[in-house]
Amino acid sequence: SIxxxxxxxxxxxxxxxxxxxxxxxxxxxxPLGNLQITTIPAKANITLNGRxxxxxxxxxxxxxxxxxxxxxxCATAGSLSGCxxxxxxxxxxxxVQIKLK
Numbered sequence: 532s533i534x535x536x537x538x539x540x541x542x543x544x545x546x547x548x549x550x551x552x553x554x555x556x557x558x559x560x561x562p563l564g565n566l567q568i569t570t571i572p573a574k575a576n577i578t579l580n581g582r583x584x585x586x587x588x589x590x591x592x593x594x595x596x597x598x599x600x601x602x603x604x605c606a607t608a609g610s611l612s613g614c615x616x617x618x619x620x621x622x623x624x625x626x627v628q629i630k631l632k
Contacts, residue, residue: 534550538562564619566594566628575608575631606631 533541540559569591573621576586599621605614611631619625
């Protein structure tokens with residue numbers, strides 16, 4: 532297990548034998564990702580897990596350094612709203628479109 536500042540970067544199960552060399556080639560990925568959020572209608576306030584993170588303002592909302600994993604993403608515009616369960620990938624950008632009803 533390789534950790535950095537309390538974040539687990541990689542876990543791997545390895546067999547180790549006496550008098551044998553074991554070499555591991557592992558790709559370390561930070562447990563953070565990015566979001567690119569668009570909404571229909573194009574102007575809406577956005578929350579992630581109940582916390583306000585910004586608004587789309589007629590364009591997409593970019594959010595960086597989001598912990599990788601499952602989250603609840605919601606958008607509201609007046610009486611319209613919509614929510615979506617998402618899973619943010621490590622070191623990648625998830626593009627999400629929320630249709631408000």
